[in-house]
Amino acid sequence: MDPNTENQNIPPAKHVISRTLDDFFFTVYHVYQFVLRFFKEVFLPPYEFKEIIHQCYEVGFKSLPLISLTGFITGVVFTNQSRPSLANFGATSWLPSLISIAIVRALAPLVTALIAAGKVGSNMGAELGSMKVTEQIDAMEVSATNPFKYLVVSRILATTFMIPLLVMYTAFVALMGAFLSVHSNEQTSFAMFFSQVFDSLSFLDLFSTSFKSTVFGFTIGVVGCYCGYNSSKGTEGVGKAANAAVVAAMFLIFVEEIVIVAIVNAFR
Amino acid sequence: MLKTKKAIDKNNSVISIRGLQKAFGDLHILRGVDLDVYQGENLVVLGRSGTGKSVLIKIISGLLLPDEGQVNVLGEEVALLKSRELMALRLKVGFSFQNSALYDSMTVRQNLEFPLVRNSRNLKRSQINDEVESVLDAVGLSQTIEQMPSELSGGQRKRIGIARTLILRPEIMLYDEPTAGLDPITCIEINSLINEVQEKYKTTSIIITHDLTCAKETGDRIAMLLDGQFAIQGTFDEVFASDDARVQSFYNYNFTQ
Numbered sequence: 271m272d273p274n275t276e277n278q279n280i281p282p283a284k285h286v287i288s289r290t291l292d293d294f295f296f297t298v299y300h301v302y303q304f305v306l307r308f309f310k311e312v313f314l315p316p317y318e319f320k321e322i323i324h325q326c327y328e329v330g331f332k333s334l335p336l337i338s339l340t341g342f343i344t345g346v347v348f349t350n351q352s353r354p355s356l357a358n359f360g361a362t363s364w365l366p367s368l369i370s371i372a373i374v375r376a377l378a379p380l381v382t383a384l385i386a387a388g389k390v391g392s393n394m395g396a397e398l399g400s401m402k403v404t405e406q407i408d409a410m411e412v413s414a415t416n417p418f419k420y421l422v423v424s425r426i427l428a429t430t431f432m433i434p435l436l437v438m439y440t441a442f443v444a445l446m447g448a449f450l451s452v453h454s455n456e457q458t459s460f461a462m463f464f465s466q467v468f469d470s471l472s473f474l475d476l477f478s479t480s481f482k483s484t485v486f487g488f489t490i491g492v493v494g495c496y497c498g499y500n501s502s503k504g505t506e507g508v509g510k511a512a513n514a515a516v517v518a519a520m521f522l523i524f525v526e527e528i529v530i531v532a533i534v535n536a537f538r
Numbered sequence: 539m540l541k542t543k544k545a546i547d548k549n550n551s552v553i554s555i556r557g558l559q560k561a562f563g564d565l566h567i568l569r570g571v572d573l574d575v576y577q578g579e580n581l582v583v584l585g586r587s588g589t590g591k592s593v594l595i596k597i598i599s600g601l602l603l604p605d606e607g608q609v610n611v612l613g614e615e616v617a618l619l620k621s622r623e624l625m626a627l628r629l630k631v632g633f634s635f636q637n638s639a640l641y642d643s644m645t646v647r648q649n650l651e652f653p654l655v656r657n658s659r660n661l662k663r664s665q666i667n668d669e670v671e672s673v674l675d676a677v678g679l680s681q682t683i684e685q686m687p688s689e690l691s692g693g694q695r696k697r698i699g700i701a702r703t704l705i706l707r708p709e710i711m712l713y714d715e716p717t718a719g720l721d722p723i724t725c726i727e728i729n730s731l732i733n734e735v736q737e738k739y740k741t742t743s744i745i746i747t748h749d750l751t752c753a754k755e756t757g758d759r760i761a762m763l764l765d766g767q768f769a770i771q772g773t774f775d776e777v778f779a780s781d782d783a784r785v786q787s788f789y790n791y792n793f794t795q
Contacts, residue, residue, distance in 0.1 A: 316659065401641075409639035412599050413653035413706065414628040416621075420656075 304496050308426055311419045318424050325428035329390050333436060336385060341440035344381050345447025348372060353455065362456055366466035369448045374475055378441035380527060383486035386433055387519035391494040394425055395515030398498025399508035407499070422499060426491035433487025434480055441479075478534040485530065486523050493519040546758060550577040552710060552742050553598060558607035560593055567593050569766030571607070575710075580736055580743045582757030584750070584777075586788065589763045591746040592636070595712040598744070599633050600624045612709065629657060632703030632741070636715040638695040640687040646698055647683045650674065654705050673701040676738060677731060693724035697731060704739060711735065711743040717752045729755040750789065762788070 281289075349369055356362050398421060401407050410417040449463045494515040501511035553575035560568040567590035575581050585591050596602040597609055600616050609616045614627050640649050650670045654661065661669075674680045677697040687695060696716060703711065716732060717725040729752050736743055745756055753760055754774045761771045764784050770777050778789050 316656075404642070405635050405637060405639040406641055408596075408601055409633070409635060409641070409702075410652075411601060412628055412631070412633040413656075413702070414625045415653060415656045416625070 300500070301492070301496055304499075305492060307418060308423060308492070311416070311423050312427070314419075316419075318420050321420060321424040322427050325424045326432050328393075329386070329425075329428045330432035330435060333386060333389060333432075334439070336389060337382060337436055337440050338443050340381055340385055341378070341443035342447040344377055344440075345369070345373065345444030345449075346451050348377065348444075349448040349451040353451075365452050365456065366448075366458065366463050367470035369452075370445065370467035370470050371475070373444045373448070374441050374471055374479055376527075376531075378444055379437050379479055379482050379486060380523070381444075382437045382440045382483070383433065383490065383523045384520060386429070386436065386487070387490050387493075387523060388516055390429060391490045391515040391519045392512045394491070394494030395497040395501070396508055396512035398422075398495060399501035399511035400498075402499065402501050403504060403507055418499075422495045425495050426488065429487040429491035429494075430484060431487070433490065434483035437479065437483040437486075474534065474538060478530065482527070482530050485526055489522050489526065490519050493522065546576045546579045548574075548576055551575065552577050552612055553744070554608075554610040555594075555598075556608045558594075558597065558609060559605045560590065560597065560602065561605055567766060568597075568604075571763075571767060573761060573768060575742060575744060577742055578736075578740065579758045580732070580745060580756050582745045582747060582753040582760045583763055584748060584753055584760055584788070585763035586748060590766060591748075591763055592714050594763070595633070595714060595744055595746055599628065599631055599712060601633075629706055630709045632706065632708035632711045634696070634700050634703055634711065634713045634716060636718055638687075638699035640690075640695055640698055640702070642687050644687075645683070646674070646679075646685050646687070646690075649687070649698060650702050650705055653702060657706060669705055673704045674698075676704060676735070677701045691724075693720055693727060696720070696724075696728055700731065700735065704735065707739065708741060711739075711741045713743060713745045713747075715747055715749075716745060717747060717749045725749065725752060726755075728752075732756045 349365060352365060352368055352372075353362060356364055356368070398407075401421070407417045407421070410420065445464075445467060449458075449460065452458050452463055453460070497511040497515040497518070501507040551574040553573070555571055555573040558568050558571040558573075559566070571594065583591050583594065593602060597604050598611055598616065600619065603617055611627060612630055614623070616624070616627070619627060640646075641652065644652065647670055650673060651666055654666060654669055670683070671680065674683060677700055679694055679697050679701070682690060682694060682698070687698070690698065700711075700713075700716075711732075713732065716728050720728065732743065732745065733756060735741060743756075745752065747753055757774060759771060760774050760777045761768045762777055762785060763769070764782075770780050770782060770785060777785065780786070
């Protein structure tokens with residue numbers, strides 16, 4: 271091909287940028303409408319209690335093995351990594367306080383949310399995407415069932431309710447891992463360890479973690495469902511939906527973490 | 539089951555379409571479609587792939603919105619209905635999808651129960667079971683009740699898809715390519731089932747197909763969609779007696795294949 275002709279076929283950079291911006295704002299507007307529809311539908315009957323409970327089981331109970339393993343390892347590794355630094359100052363007795371603050375304020379919500387984004391978010395993206403391309407969502411619609419309420423609202427509610435519970439569980443398991451590490455090295459008793467843990471935590475820590483986890487759960491549900499529910503036709507679309515659900519949810523979780531930490535620190 | 543001749547009351551139109559237009563971007567699919575479907579008849583919409591046959595029935599069921607024109611179903615203007623009104627209308631309009639669209643995470647029983655439970659929330663378990671068994675019996679697949687869709691053949695999936703729409707006792711049935719991808723024997727069985735459903739449930743049907751055998755066996759009337767409009771309507775013999783070259787090439791292509 272003539273190089274001049276080839277250059278003519280490449281769109282100017284400003285067109286590419288403007289199209290990318292167009293797409294970005296178009297997606298933002300669509301997500302806004304999607305969230306708005308969720309809040310509209312969530313309060314209107316009929317309520318799909320059975321499906322919500324089923325989704326809570328899928329999101330919560332089925333994530334327990336992975337969350338347990340990750341939480342425990344996080345607790346042990348964080349303790350083992352922190353010990354040498356504190357030992358340099360002869361401050362290993364501060365380990366329980368340091369660990370509790372780190373786990374409750376940051377590690378437990380982040381680790382749980384990131385694992386849930388990978389496991390639950392991708393599952394939702396792929397499942398709804400597959401239902402979309404095989405016309406199962408259309409089939410629900412023509413049989414006078416509201417697919418948005420049945421599929422989307424139930425899933426978003428499930429992640430919003432279950433992620434905070436999973437975060438509490440992760441924090442507990444991580445603290446147990448940390449205790450085992452501290453106990454084996456510093457011979458600290460169970461009562462002493464947890465007394466220091468609770469002394470170093472404030473109401474604001476617990477409140478901010480609960481709030482953060484709820485926001486993370488809502489985000490994972492919205493992103494997973496949005497990507498799946500709006501996936502394009504074909505199996506490629508299903509793969510893209512699952513992938514986009516994970517990437518976008520993880521990105522948003524980090525952004526939300528930064529914003530919420532900044533707000534909470536302003537009150538501290 | 540062979541189609542029985544019946545008298546169609548041409549004063550009783552259950553679906554009335556006027557000046558329907560639909561485009562996807564620059565691609566104009568439907569260009570001013572006019573159509574009446576009368577109570578109790580089986581109307582077959584014939585046409586080549588991509589001519590907008592499926593788009594037409596998706597507009598009738600409210601899955602797609604028309605760009606222009608009126609679509610009146612059972613006295614309701616579909617495009618103007620609110621969400622709840624559209625839901626109520628959909629209880630009366632069954633839609634059988636080309637790929638059956640069975641819920642693949644549910645058993646056959648759960649697939650059939652799904653629309654029923656969601657639309658009649660006060661039904662007792664025994665009533666639900668009776669309804670499920672009744673429609674499964676109507677499509678001749680009682681033995682598959684606890685199977686998953688992945689365990690069924692293509693023909694069985696089609697039948698279960700039809701049973702799932704029948705469970706709501708619709709007045710109108712929309713079949714999207716009911717014989718696509720099936721072997722000739724199964725096609726005959728599905729054609730027979732369409733006629734049986736029409737006889738037993740007294741439905742009015744629109745059957746979208748490009749299969750002339752299906753059209754001949756099931757259709758009381760044929761409407762041929764060409765270039766975004768119904769070029770010709772009538773009985774099978776009337777349509778294919780036409781001199782229109784496009785109709786003749788469609789006929790010749792089907793039967794030489």
